Amino acid sequence: MTKSFGEYRGSSNYIVSDELRNAVNIAIALQKPLLIKGDPGTGKTMLAQSIAEGLGKRLIIWNIKSTTKAQEGLYVYDTVQRLYDSQFGDHDVSDISHYIKLGKLGEAFVSDEQVVLLIDEIDKADLEFPNDLLWELDQMSFYIPETKETIVAKHRPIVVITSNAEKELPDAFLRRCIFHYIAFPDPEGMKEIIKVHYPDLDKKLMEQCLEAFYWLRTIPEIQKKPSTSELLDWLQALVIGGISPKRIKEELPFLGVLLKKNQDLDALLWHLNNRPQSRIAHRQSFQTR
Amino acid sequence: MFTDFYYILKKHGVPVSMNEWYTLLDALEMGLAGSSLTTFYHLCRAVLVKTEAHYDRFDLAFAEYFHGVETPEDLPETIWEWLDKNLPPLEITEEMRRNHKQLDLETLKKMLEERLKEQTEEHHGGNYWIGTGGTSPFGHSGYHPGGIRIGGQSRNKSAVKVAGERHFRDFRNDTVLDTRQFQMALRKLRQFSTRLEGPKTELDIEGTVEATSKNAGRLELVWERPRENAIKVLLVMDSGGSMTPYTRLCNQLFTAANRSKHFKDLQVYYFHNCIYDLLYLDPRCVVSNSVETKYVLRNLDSDYRVLLVGDASMAPTELTARGGIIDWGQFNEEPGIVWMRRFKQHFPSSVWLNPIPARYWEITEGAVTIKMLQDIFPMFELTVEGLDMAVKKLRAKN
Ligand SMILES: Nc1ncnc2c1ncn2[C@@H]1O[C@H](COP(=O)(O)OP(=O)(O)O)[C@@H](O)[C@H]1O
Ligand SMILES: [Mg+2]
Numbered sequence: 001m002t003k004s005f006g007e008y009r010g011s012s013n014y015i016v017s018d019e020l021r022n023a024v025n026i027a028i029a030l031q032k033p034l035l036i037k038g039d040p041g042t043g044k045t046m047l048a049q050s051i052a053e054g055l056g057k058r059l060i061i062w063n064i065k066s067t068t069k070a071q072e073g074l075y076v077y078d079t080v081q082r083l084y085d086s087q088f089g090d091h092d093v094s095d096i097s098h099y100i101k102l103g104k105l106g107e108a109f110v111s112d113e114q115v116v117l118l119i120d121e122i123d124k125a126d127l128e129f130p131n132d133l134l135w136e137l138d139q140m141s142f143y144i145p146e147t148k149e150t151i152v153a154k155h156r157p158i159v160v161i162t163s164n165a166e167k168e169l170p171d172a173f174l175r176r177c178i179f180h181y182i183a184f185p186d187p188e189g190m191k192e193i194i195k196v197h198y199p200d201l202d203k204k205l206m207e208q209c210l211e212a213f214y215w216l217r218t219i220p221e222i223q224k225k226p227s228t229s230e231l232l233d234w235l236q237a238l239v240i241g242g243i244s245p246k247r248i249k250e251e252l253p254f255l256g257v258l259l260k261k262n263q264d265l266d267a268l269l270w271h272l273n274n275r276p277q278s279r280i281a282h283r284q285s286f287q288t289r
Numbered sequence: 290m291f292t293d294f295y296y297i298l299k300k301h302g303v304p305v306s307m308n309e310w311y312t313l314l315d316a317l318e319m320g321l322a323g324s325s326l327t328t329f330y331h332l333c334r335a336v337l338v339k340t341e342a343h344y345d346r347f348d349l350a351f352a353e354y355f356h357g358v359e360t361p362e363d364l365p366e367t368i369w370e371w372l373d374k375n376l377p378p379l380e381i382t383e384e385m386r387r388n389h390k391q392l393d394l395e396t397l398k399k400m401l402e403e404r405l406k407e408q409t410e411e412h413h414g415g416n417y418w419i420g421t422g423g424t425s426p427f428g429h430s431g432y433h434p435g436g437i438r439i440g441g442q443s444r445n446k447s448a449v450k451v452a453g454e455r456h457f458r459d460f461r462n463d464t465v466l467d468t469r470q471f472q473m474a475l476r477k478l479r480q481f482s483t484r485l486e487g488p489k490t491e492l493d494i495e496g497t498v499e500a501t502s503k504n505a506g507r508l509e510l511v512w513e514r515p516r517e518n519a520i521k522v523l524l525v526m527d528s529g530g531s532m533t534p535y536t537r538l539c540n541q542l543f544t545a546a547n548r549s550k551h552f553k554d555l556q557v558y559y560f561h562n563c564i565y566d567l568l569y570l571d572p573r574c575v576v577s578n579s580v581e582t583k584y585v586l587r588n589l590d591s592d593y594r595v596l597l598v599g600d601a602s603m604a605p606t607e608l609t610a611r612g613g614i615i616d617w618g619q620f621n622e623e624p625g626i627v628w629m630r631r632f633k634q635h636f637p638s639s640v641w642l643n644p645i646p647a648r649y650w651e652i653t654e655g656a657v658t659i660k661m662l663q664d665i666f667p668m669f670e671l672t673v674e675g676l677d678m679a680v681k682k683l684r685a686k687n
Binding site for chain 2: 171177179
């Protein structure tokens with residue numbers, strides 16, 4: 001009765017909710033970019049890896065920085081190399097196409113097989129950046145005036161776009177996307193994720209860590225809340241350090257792994273000192289450092 | 290019927306565009322809703338909602354609409370039924386536009402609402418037109434009667450030829466000879482500043498020649514920081530029906546601006562008669578391809594030089610009334626004139642270019658609104674001389 005569009009089912013190393021899996025498959029079926037928003041560490045980047053792995057496709061990653069221009073994703077014409085070659089090289093400089101280097105989008109278009117294209121952290125770029133890509137993402141083609149060549153996608157890539165919500169994205173862009181917001185996992189969900197990474201982790205240790213971790217995240221003064229990546233690193237540090245579960249909530253060992261900014265460490269201290277009734281044990285252990 | 294869901298979403302403040310709505314219908318046709326209400330819910334949300342800030346509103350709307358649907362088994366059938374229906378693609382006839390002056394805005398809207406109510410019960414297919422007949426009191430002198438346009442894009446375009454359709458032909462492919470003259474005028478719009486920082490990315494030709502000569506002809510490239518034109522330009526063009534006679538002229542200006550590579554930045558938006566809450570990204574002026582005017586005001590600095598292009602001719606209510614917007618299905622809380630003033634306030638360096646020759650400004654049908662807009666923006670006619678004067682105005686320190 002219904003078509004079986006459930007192509008992406010997840011991958012062994014990635015925990016995916018039903019909602020997210022549905023969103024992925026909807027985007028694939030409708031051939032629209034999938035825009036994934038969520039706090040850092042909620043598995044946005046890893047989702048693209050999981051899609052690629054789950055579907056057995058190559059993953060092309062375009063990391064966006066504040067200086068990234070849309071054009072770079074299409075192609076770059078290396079005029080300087082050409083000029084140099086004309087003087088010193090033994091290359092045939094009459095063929096401009098030697099000096100046209102495709103960007104990540106271009107690479108995805110010319111691929112002989114369908115690929116997964118991840119445009120990672122699109123909100124880092126200039127405000128107009130997403131708009132500048134509308135045409136290419138809609139039409140899946142672009143023109144290179146230098147070589148009078150039109151690059152048309154051989155296979156429409158599966159496009160995954162992530163955003164940490166640093167900037168608002170333009171409406172025209174949003175309207176073309178399938179959208180999903182990854183909420184920060186609750187402790188149960190987090191246990192699943194941890195199990196994927198450390199299947200043999202001591203139960204007691206995990207419980208204690210999760211308690212401390214989610215407590216830390218509730219402290220309003222902490223600017224950069226520890227995320228999944230930090231938690232995973234922390235767990236690893238604790239295991240390697242052979243820390244007993246009993247000590248975890250008392251001492252918060254290797255706290256620097258969870259809170260990377262000094263001001264957040266200070267904020268935690270401030271918090272503990274100003275709310276003495278809440279965690280006396282902590283205050284003592286901190287003050288002795 | 291399913292269309293109700295659309296209105297309930299709107300009621301709850303989930304801004305759903307026609308584009309997204311049709312995407313949802315496509316998805317349903319493709320069977321992407323599966324057979325469970327949950328999958329259907331995920332589908333609707335993923336397609337229609339683009340920020341987690343609206344998830345909650347969406348949930349409210351969903352609950353309100355689906356309180357009747359209990360068993361998941363019902364779902365596919367119900368959807369297929371809904372799919373038969375659609376937003377009635379209504380538009381206004383040319384007669385309606387012509388007769389606009391005889392009807393006040395309220396009557397017009399009421400009539401349309403009634404008609405709309407009748408038609409929500411009907412199967413889509415065919416365009417419903419509302420007209421009152423009558424003859425045209427207006428010529429083609431650039432007057433733009435305030436017709437009201439309903440709903441999204443018609444699914445049945447070919448059935449109807451809207452005389453006043455707001456399409457400029459594809460701007461970018463238009464090659465016009467006189468463009469050059471406009472371009473020359475625009476070239477005067479520059480203000481150089483040498484950048485003090487940033488990478489040296491521009492080839493210094495003189496430096497290179499000198500260095501290479503010193504090197505006895507062995508090439509040595511010398512780079513410098515690009516000298517920058519600090520001028521940023523915002524071009525905002527009316528692409529309403531009454532602008533059709535001036536399409537060629539506007540094309541020329543657009544092409545000229547677009548080719549004037551010396552601007553630090555060029556932004557182009559479109560509007561229909563007057564600026565309200567939305568600015569459009571292409572001349573079709575459809576909501577599905579628009580941005581909020583507020584977004585533009587927030588993100589473009591006040592130092593943009595603004596060229597507004599339009600015949601400034603419309604029904605006075607379009608400027609003065611709440612809800613005066615010509616596009617039905619949209620509602621402006623604030624009168625157009627407020628938006629216009631706000632625009633000018635944010636961009637002190639703004640001018641208006643009017644394709645209607647200046648000598649007609651006081652006698653054309655649009656005289657009232659032309660005058661009102663002249664009070665806000667210095668207005669020049671869209672000719673080479675007019676553009677020259679406008680550019681001078683824009684260069685002057687404000
Ligand atoms: N759903 C998940 N399943 C498995 N691991 C996850 C999941 N979400 C996050 N992680 C872990 O958290 C780390 C950070 O995820 P990442 O995809 O880089 O986050 P983001 O891109 O959202 O900032 C990943 O390397 C992965 O180890
Ligand atoms: Mg990431």
